[in-house]
Amino acid sequence: xxxxxxxxxxxxxxxxxxxxxxxxxxxxxxxxxxxxxxxxxxxxxxxxxxxxxxxxxxxxxxxxxxxxxxxxxxxxxxxxxxxxxxxxxxxxxxxxxxxxxxxxxxxxxxxxxxxxxxxxxxxxxxxxxxxxxxxxxxxxxxxxxxxxxxxxxxxxxxxxxxxxxxxxxxxxxxxxxxxxxxxxxxxxxxxxxxxxxxxxxxxxxxxxxxxxxxxxxxxxxxxxxxxxxxxxxxxxxxxxxxxxxxxxxxxxxxxxxxxxxxxxxxxxxxxxxxxxxxxxxxxxxxxxxxxxxxxxxxxxxxxxxxxxxxxxxxxxxxxxx
Amino acid sequence: xxxxxxxxxxxxxxxxxxxxxxxxxxxxxxxxxxxxxxxxxxxxxxxxxxxxxxxxxxxxxxxxxxxxxxxxxxxxxxxxxxxxxxxxxxxxxxxxxxxxxxxxxxxxxxxxxxxxxxxxxxxxxxxxxxxxxxxxxxxxxxxxxxxxxxxxxxxxxxxxxxxxxxxxxxxxxxxxxxxxxxxxxxxxxxxxxxxxxxxxxxxxxxxxxxxxxxxxxxxxxxxxxxxxxxxxxxxxxxxxxxxxxxxxxxxxxxxxxxxxxxxxxxxxxxxxxxxxxxxxxxxxxxxxxx
Amino acid sequence: xxxxxxxxxxxxxxxxxxxxxxxxxxxxxxxxxxxxxxxxxxxxxxxxxxxxxxxxxxxxxxxxxxxxxxxxxxxxxxxxxxxxxxxxxxxxxxxxxxxxxxxxxxxxxxxxxxxxxxxxxxxxxxxxxxxxxxxxxxxxxxxxxxxxxxxxxxxxxxxxxxxxxxxxxxxxxxxxxxxxxxxxxxxxxxxxxxxxxxxxxxxxxxxxxxxxxxxxxxxxxxxxxxxxxxxxxxxxxxxxxxxxxxxxxxxxxxxxxxxxxxxxxxxxxxxxxxxxxxxxxxxxxxxxxxxxxxxxxxxxxxxxxxxxxxxxxxxxxxxxxxxxxxxxxx
Numbered sequence: 001x002x003x004x005x006x007x008x009x010x011x012x013x014x015x016x017x018x019x020x021x022x023x024x025x026x027x028x029x030x031x032x033x034x035x036x037x038x039x040x041x042x043x044x045x046x047x048x049x050x051x052x053x054x055x056x057x058x059x060x061x062x063x064x065x066x067x068x069x070x071x072x073x074x075x076x077x078x079x080x081x082x083x084x085x086x087x088x089x090x091x092x093x094x095x096x097x098x099x100x101x102x103x104x105x106x107x108x109x110x111x112x113x114x115x116x117x118x119x120x121x122x123x124x125x126x127x128x129x130x131x132x133x134x135x136x137x138x139x140x141x142x143x144x145x146x147x148x149x150x151x152x153x154x155x156x157x158x159x160x161x162x163x164x165x166x167x168x169x170x171x172x173x174x175x176x177x178x179x180x181x182x183x184x185x186x187x188x189x190x191x192x193x194x195x196x197x198x199x200x201x202x203x204x205x206x207x208x209x210x211x212x213x214x215x216x217x218x219x220x221x222x223x224x225x226x227x228x229x230x231x232x233x234x235x236x237x238x239x240x241x242x243x244x245x246x247x248x249x250x251x252x253x254x255x256x257x258x259x260x261x262x263x264x265x266x267x268x269x270x271x272x273x274x275x276x277x278x279x280x281x282x283x284x285x286x287x288x289x290x291x292x293x294x295x296x297x298x299x300x301x302x303x304x305x306x307x308x309x310x311x312x313x314x315x316x317x318x319x320x321x
Numbered sequence: 322x323x324x325x326x327x328x329x330x331x332x333x334x335x336x337x338x339x340x341x342x343x344x345x346x347x348x349x350x351x352x353x354x355x356x357x358x359x360x361x362x363x364x365x366x367x368x369x370x371x372x373x374x375x376x377x378x379x380x381x382x383x384x385x386x387x388x389x390x391x392x393x394x395x396x397x398x399x400x401x402x403x404x405x406x407x408x409x410x411x412x413x414x415x416x417x418x419x420x421x422x423x424x425x426x427x428x429x430x431x432x433x434x435x436x437x438x439x440x441x442x443x444x445x446x447x448x449x450x451x452x453x454x455x456x457x458x459x460x461x462x463x464x465x466x467x468x469x470x471x472x473x474x475x476x477x478x479x480x481x482x483x484x485x486x487x488x489x490x491x492x493x494x495x496x497x498x499x500x501x502x503x504x505x506x507x508x509x510x511x512x513x514x515x516x517x518x519x520x521x522x523x524x525x526x527x528x529x530x531x532x533x534x535x536x537x538x539x540x541x542x543x544x545x546x547x548x549x550x551x552x553x554x555x556x557x558x559x560x561x562x563x564x565x566x567x568x569x570x571x572x573x574x575x576x577x578x579x580x581x582x583x584x585x586x587x588x589x590x591x592x593x594x595x596x597x598x599x600x601x602x603x604x605x606x607x608x609x610x611x
Numbered sequence: 612x613x614x615x616x617x618x619x620x621x622x623x624x625x626x627x628x629x630x631x632x633x634x635x636x637x638x639x640x641x642x643x644x645x646x647x648x649x650x651x652x653x654x655x656x657x658x659x660x661x662x663x664x665x666x667x668x669x670x671x672x673x674x675x676x677x678x679x680x681x682x683x684x685x686x687x688x689x690x691x692x693x694x695x696x697x698x699x700x701x702x703x704x705x706x707x708x709x710x711x712x713x714x715x716x717x718x719x720x721x722x723x724x725x726x727x728x729x730x731x732x733x734x735x736x737x738x739x740x741x742x743x744x745x746x747x748x749x750x751x752x753x754x755x756x757x758x759x760x761x762x763x764x765x766x767x768x769x770x771x772x773x774x775x776x777x778x779x780x781x782x783x784x785x786x787x788x789x790x791x792x793x794x795x796x797x798x799x800x801x802x803x804x805x806x807x808x809x810x811x812x813x814x815x816x817x818x819x820x821x822x823x824x825x826x827x828x829x830x831x832x833x834x835x836x837x838x839x840x841x842x843x844x845x846x847x848x849x850x851x852x853x854x855x856x857x858x859x860x861x862x863x864x865x866x867x868x869x870x871x872x873x874x875x876x877x878x879x880x881x882x883x884x885x886x887x888x889x890x891x892x893x894x895x896x897x898x899x900x901x902x903x904x905x906x907x908x909x910x911x912x913x914x915x916x917x918x919x920x921x922x923x924x925x926x927x928x929x930x931x932x933x934x935x936x937x938x939x940x941x
Contacts, residue, residue, distance in 0.1 A: 049799035062509055091511035104502040108524050114503075118510035156886050164506070171510065186656040186826065186887075191870040191880035213799065216829070216872040220880065243874060257804035259829030261871045263852040271808055272801040275769050341631055 004073075005175060005207045006038040006061065011070035013053075013060045017280055029279045030056035031067070032231035035306065038175075038224075043201065043208040045222035045239070047215060047254075051276050052228040054211045058177045061209065062094050063087075074175070092122045095168035099180035101160035105152035111138075111163055112148040118171045137170040140203075142196060158189035162196065169204060179211045194221060215258045219243060227251045230287045231279050233306070237313035247309050247320040249292045286318065294319055342604045349603075352596025359590050363409040370403035375558040383576050393578040395568060405583050408560040412590065415476055415545045420534045422480040427487025428526055434488070435495025436518045446492070449485050457482040461544055465553040475554040479544050483537065490533055491526035498525045536598035539591040546587050562587050614684060616644025618787060618820055619668070624681030626660075626667050633891040637663045637676070639844040640937055642917045642925075645837075647787065650814065650821045652835030652852065654828065656867075658887050659841040661824045665790045668822075669708055670698050686787055704734040707781040711793040713773035717765040724750075724761035727780045734784040745783070752816075753779040753809060771802035775809065782813055789814070790822045795830065807834050828871045832856060840864045843888050843898040846917050849925040860926040862903045897928070905930060913937075 011034045014027040030053045038044040048054040059065040061072055063079065072079050079090050098104040105114055115137065116130045125133075135145050141162040152160060161181055168176050178197065182190040198221060201208055210222055218225050218239060226236040227248065235248040246252040253272040260267075274291045277283055283290050289299035298318055309315040343349055362369060372390075378398035386393040392401035434445035452460070464478035498504060499522055507517055542562075548554030549563025557564065562583040569579030614620040621643040628635040638660045645651045653661045666672050668683055670690060683690040686705060690698065707730075710716045718726055724746050731742040731749075747757035753775040765773060774794060781789050791810065795803035811834065814821050823834055831838055831852060838855045840848040840863065848861040859865040869881035885902035888894055894901050900910040909929050913936040917927040 049801060064505055064509055088511045091509065094509075096506065096509045098502040098506065100502060104506055106503040106521060117507060117512065121511045121516070158886075167506065167510075187828070187872075188656065188867060188870045188883040189886075191872070191882035194872070194880060195882070214872075215800070216874050216876075219874050219877055220872045254801060255874065257801045258874060259800075259803070259807075259827065259833045261828040261832045261856070261868070261873055263832040263856050265832070269808065271804055273805075275771055275802065276799070337631070 003040045004037045005040040005075060006036075006209070007071075007073040008034055008036050008061065009071040009073075010035055011057070011060060011072065012068045013056050013065060014068045026280055029053075029231045029282065031060055032279075032282075034070075034228075034231075034233050036226055036233065036236060038207060038209060040174075040207055041201075041205060042223040043210055043221055045210045045212060045218045045225040046228060047212060047218055047225060048228035049213055049254075049276055051230065051279060053231040053279065054213075054228050055179055057228070058096070058179050058209060058211050062091075062096055062177060064096070088122070092118070092171045093173050094175045094177070095171060095173040096177040096179060097161065097164045097168055097181045100184055101157045101164065102184070104164050105160055107152055109151070110148065111150055111152070114152070114163065115148075115167045115170055118167060122171060133170055134166075137166045140169070140200065141166045142192075156189070157185050158193055161185065161193050165197070165200075169200065169206075172204075173206070175207045175209070177209045177211065180213065181210075182217070183212070183214065197221065215255060227254065230277055230282050232287060232316060233314075234288065234316045235314065236306075237310075241310070241313045245313075245321075247313065247315045248288075248317050249294055249321060250288050252321060253293075286316075294321075343600065346600050346603065348596050349600025352593050352598075352600055355589055355593025356597055359409060359593060360413070362406055363413040366406050366410050370400075370406045372400035372403045374399065374404045374407040374560045383572065383579075385576070386578055392582040393576070395565075395579050396572065396576075401565075401578060401582055404560040404565060405562070405586050408562045408565065408583065409586070409590075411472070411555060411559060411561045412542055412545065415472075415479070416538050416541050418476045419479045419483065419541050419545075420538065422476070423484040424487055424530055424534055426480065427484035428491045428523065428530055430484070431488035431491030431493075432495045432518060432523050432526055435492035436499050436514070436522055438496070442492070445488075449488050452482065452485045455482075458544060458547055461548060462551065462553055465548050470548075470553045470556055472555045472559065475545060475548055478548065478553075479541060482544075483541065486533055486537065487530045490529050491523075494526040494529055495522050498522050532598075532601055535594065535601055539594035539598070542587060542591055542594070614644070616646055616649075618647045618649070618686060619643070619645040619822075620682070620684045621664070621668060622682050624664065624667055624683065625679040626663055626672055627677055627679055629675040629677070630891075635890045636893060637844055637890060638667065639893070640846075640914075641667075641681070641841070641844070642846040642849075643668075643839055645788070645820050645822065648814070648818050648820050649837060650823060650835045652831035652838040653822060653824045653841060654826065654831055654838060654867075655841035656826060656887060658843070658890065660844040661826075661841050662792050664841070665708065665792050665822065665824055669702055669706065669790065671702075671708075703730060703786075704784045705786050706788040706790065707784065707786045708790040708792065709774070709777040709781045709794050711796050713770065713777045713794075713797075714765055714768075716777060717773060719765050721764075722761070723763050723765060723768070723776050724757075727776065727783055730780050731783045749779045749783050750776075752782075752813065754805075755779070770798050771805060774798065774802075774806050778806070778809060778813065782817060782819065785817060786819055788820045788822065790824070792824045793826070794823070796825070796827070803830070810834070828856075828868065829873070840867070843893060844890060845898055845914075845927060847899065847927045849917065851923060854924055858924075860920065860924065860931060861899075861928050862905050862930075863899050866902075866904075 011031055013031040014029050017026040017028055034057060046054045046057060056065060060067040067080065074090055074094065082090055112134055115134045119125065119130050119133065134148055138145060138147055143159065143162055182193050185193060212218060222239050225239050225242050226233045229250050235242060235251045242251065246255055253270060256270040257272055272291060285301050286299040286304050289295040292299065304316050304318045306314050306316045309320050380398060381394050382396050382398040384390055384394045390400050390402065392405060394400055430445055434442040461478045461482045464481050465474055468474035468477060504517060504521055507521055545554055546563030549561045550567040555561035555564060565583040566580045572579055621641060624638050624641040626638040628637055641664055643664065653664060655661045667678055672678055678691060724743065725739060727746045727749060728739040728742040731745055732739045747761065750757040750760055755772060755775055768776065795806050798806060810821060825831060835852050838850060838852050839846055842863050848864045856868065859868055866883040870883065872880055883902055888898060896912050896914055897910040900906045907929060915927045915929050916935045916937050917925050919925050920931040
């Protein structure tokens with residue numbers, strides 16, 4: 001068994017829904033009972049459509065949103081219990097890069113200050129040392145020294161994502177959450193950013209959680225993958241296992257819906273019917289049963305447990321494919 | 322490798338564009354010219370004013386405008402021209418201090434309310450609502466009467482009634498900004514609330530508040546003048562336009578010049594600030610930009 | 612002049628936007644053509660002018676933009692020469708358009724049934740109330756339940772449902788051409804697949820041509836017969852979809868295809884060096900030359916025209932021998 005860096009146990013993050021005072025209190029079950037382990041030095045992809053809870057999961061792991069219940073272990077210490085200095089130290093070791101390159105950098109600050117902010121919080125070092133570190137990290141992400149004295153709006157989307165990434169790695173973290181880091185970029189730029197992410201992970205011995213809705217990226221960047229649907233992980237395992245033998249009907253149909261950039265590639269048309277249900281009031285039993293082509297009575301009434309379908313391959317389904 | 326995409330300097334571009342919009346609007350230009358003249362008068366008041374603004378000379382009281390006394394003299398024989406010119410300094414001083422004080426109070430209250438939300442927001446905003454519920458002039462009068470009429474208290478009274486706009490404005494801005502990923506990124510890096518609030522959220526609230534401040538400068542002059550007129554503002558002999566208008570009240574039929582000239586100055590400066598403020602608002606309107 | 616496309620033939624289309632920064636030459640000699648019932652994909656990255664092209668064809672370019680030159684022949688009519696009144700009869704009736712953000716293209720305060728009815732009423736010149744049976748028919752066709760949707764407001768529908776409504780509205784008048792501007796970019800993949808399937812099915816049934824504007828090579832491969840690749844306001848390559856993916860001729864197309872990730876691809880993705888040019892001050896000659904791995908001297912000075920180098924395969928590149936040049940400001 002490889003060394004585990006992040007271990008999540010039964011994590012739940014619910015948000016109260018504002019309704020009239022008289023009605024029963026309702027919750028958005030954004031993340032509902034998620035359990036997963038992320039091995040050190042790997043890239044763990046979390047795939048899902050909008051409303052699947054993948055972004056809430058990412059933010060809960062970093063405690064940017066306080067989870068409702070559950071446990072998160074980082075390098076053995078349970079981070080939901082940490083306070084003060086210990087929490088601050090863990091915060092340094094876990095970083096995040098956001099989806100939108102246009103809103104993730106403070107518009108009124110110089111790049112130097114954007115990247116240096118974290119160091120000012122965590123390290124007792126002089127301006128000059130900060131300057132040197134920024135200069136080094138800019139080179140690492142493929143930018144130049146003089147970029148330090150510019151404002152975010154002077155950069156293209158791809159460059160901004162490099163800056164956001166530089167801000168994360170300059171704190172020497174062990175774990176980085178990448179929340180759809182390339183979904184706002186053009187494909188030719190995306191290719192460069194992905195390559196940089198891959199290279200730096202190897203150099204710096206980082207562990208990634210890569211949040212995405214794009215299955216095509218997963219194959220390129222990830223080692224393991226978890227597929228989420230309406231707040232739950234429905235399938236999880238080695239990338240190749242999951243992609244070659246998708247065992248949950250949702251994963252199967254999700255892959256069938258993913259457009260293949262090859263006009264000669266003929267495949268049977270298999271569409272996932274219906275729409276994603278609301279996570280305020282998810283369907284009874286298996287949350288996928290009302291859209292599932294294989295569902296029966298049992299699926300409608302009884303929620304399936306996560307089971308180890310094959311070694312290391314987990315599926316939440318009564319009748320895995 | 323990506324190269325730096327743009328050769329152009331967006332900041333300079335922005336400035337040029339602003340200048341371009343400014344030139345295009347004639348009213349804004351008129352407003353700017355009025356304000357520049359007002360500032361120049363205030364700056365060089367002692368050089369421009371031919372007589373002392375406070376010294377009384379009853380032998381020449383109530384003289385009509387002439388070449389010696391351009392705007393005539395008042396009931397104490399003071400040169401109205403000199404008093405009006407010197408009064409611009411009082412007005413400018415009031416505008417400056419009120420803007421700084423009410424702007425700061427407004428920003429701090431607004432950012433605190435917006436950033437923390439919940440109960441803090443409720444309490445602070447209900448207090449703001451209380452202030453807004455009164456007509457601002459009446460409230461300012463009440464404060465001025467309570468504190469006693471003089472220049473400092475005028476400034477305090479006007480500041481107390483005018484911070485509410487800026488509080489609401491910066492609260493709205495803070496609420497918008499605090500959920501932006503760039504703020505979340507600082508939280509993820511371990512930044513505390515105070516750090517985020519003052520170093521990262523607050524700077525974003527400054528520019529909308531500055532625009533609003535320019536828009537409200539005319540109102541500040543009017544409020545100060547109203548207080549002066551009612552005897553609740555700056556006390557004689559300091560020249561203040563509102564008080565001067567009030568001085569001439571009893572002589573309005575025969576000695577029209579005593580009230581009229583300071584009145585014209587009030588009207589012009591308020592007009593100037595309003596034109597400029599409108600212009601600035603339009604210039605910053607994103608629909609007009611680009 | 613012989614038309615290359617029987618339904619639509621756009622040639623030499625130039626559109627500029629006048630901004631304080633200078634003139635943005637958003638389109639500079641765009642070529643585009645389609646036959647009836649065909650599906651053309653217009654692909655390119657941010658700022659290549661693909662959306663502006665579609666708006667220009669619909670004559671929906673607004674201030675500060677202006678169509679400066681070019682010809683748009685649609686169904687035998689020269690659109691740029693039509694009066695606004697006649698153009699109105701083409702727009703929304705003979706050709707209609709759907710957008711990326713379906714919800715913002717629907718009027719939020721009007722019921723969905725009424726809005727579709729309006730489109731039909733305009734083309735048939737009849738009162739809106741009388742169109743309702745047809746509206747219900749149309750909603751059924753796009754896979755929605757008319758009883759539920761007729762009286763809903765747009766905010767009560769999901770993104771996928773709104774896009775279905777938009778498609779219903781676009782096709783309600785049986786247009787010859789449907790222009791779809793990134794119709795699925797804001798949607799999830801499973802919903803995207805549904806919408807593409809629906810567009811496909813309806814186009815078969817109603818025989819309309821579809822111009823699909825997208826940045827997604829996967830969507831093009833799945834949906835389109837022909838592809839026009841655009842770069843920085845120029846048309847750079849045109850071919851059938853299979854041909855283009857198999858044998859891209861223009862270095863830009865080749866680079867783009869190598870950058871696209873796909874399931875089953877774990878080798879290095881190849882990026883195109885450099886960034887998209889600033890259209891206020893575009894590069895001289897071929898606009899791709901600063902980024903092109905096979906740039907030659909001539910590319911820096913002359914702009915290659917879009918010419919046929921093989922049957923049905925057009926490319927604007929000097930690598931394939933043509934010596935001609937697009938005259939600037941012609």
